[in-house]
Amino acid sequence: MIREIQSQHILQALELGEIESGQGLNQEHGLGRPGDTRWGSHYKTVSNVTALYATIVKVLEKIGSNKIYKDDRVKAITVMSTFESFEFVFMIHLMSEIFGITDKLCQALQKGDQDIVNAMTYVKLTKEGLQQMRDHGWEDFLHLVVCFCVKHDVEVPTMDDMYVPRGRSRRFFAKVSNLHRFRVEMFISVIDLQLQELNSRFDEENTELLICVSCLNPINSFAAFDMQKLLRLAELYPKEFPTNDMTMTALRHELQFYINDVRQDARFGDLKGIHELSMMLVETNKHTTYNLVYLLIRLALILPVATASVERVFSSMTYVKNKLRNSMGDQLLNDNLVTFLERDLFSRVSDDDVLERFQSMKTRRMLL
Known part of the structure; x- marks a missing residue:
């Protein structure tokens, strides 16, 4: 349904001259599930949700108003209520901006051959980008969110009015204005958490150590x-x-x-x-x-x-040690992990070489 409605939107936009046609333009977007250890996938998902916002609204409206989708109608109506709220639009844009600033750093840390000096440069630039957004980016960010809401008919609250929580009792929230809620409790707080995490993981001692190590690079x-x-x-x-x-x-x-x-x-x-x-x-x-x-x-x-290579090993264990092979010992697990992780290298080894090696390990009753 998303694919069909998105195609209709693209055709209408092309007829109105709002977008241009050409090689590599107007690629089809999807809503893939983000991976737990791949932050780049979160950025892609958030970006696609923003790009497909109007399409997703139409899909939810179609499901919620059609009786043939009786099992999903209630879910669609509930999601629609959240999807068309200013708070959701605000948060999805905030996530998109933060993931956009940290994306280069995430990609650099995922590379096994990344130069340490470049990685530390990305850490510094990421911190500066987040700090710049925190100190001077509120007005531009709010304008971006308001323009998006106006385009998609989402009600924009008055920032001087008192904040009214959606679907929850006011008793559990302090009486604050919308400006305080969205700027201080959401915008600034989320950015501060990101900066705190970066400062904790890349403090001065760790940064100095990595920069010193980079001087050995040939x-x-x-x-x-x-x-x-x-x-x-x-x-x-x-x-x-x-x-x-x-x-x-x-x-x-x-x-x-x-x-x-x-x-x-x-x-x-x-x-x-x-x-x-x-x-x-x-x-x-x-x-x-x-x-x-x-x-x-x-x-x-x-x-x-202590880098992402260890995460890849643990992720690979879920493929090697599954429900059907849950009782294998440590040695067999290690051997299977080596062949799985180094599969690019082992793909160059022929089956005949493996059979010959296995045959020569000890005397057997018959040739393999």
């Missing part, structure tokens, strides 16, 4: 190398690097010798990340020469266990 001939930040990184691990003059002096001299060596070695010219750097150091046997630098790199490689 991309562009070790352009991100910064000796002072790497020395600071060593200070953050006092058990591995005792804070005495001898250890820090040895590390400083080793870092200087190391960077001059790897920049002149062609084998280190096309490395794409810290993990490739560690493997190349082992292949060239330089990890024994620069043992302190190699220790810093190993400590840096431990950090990704």
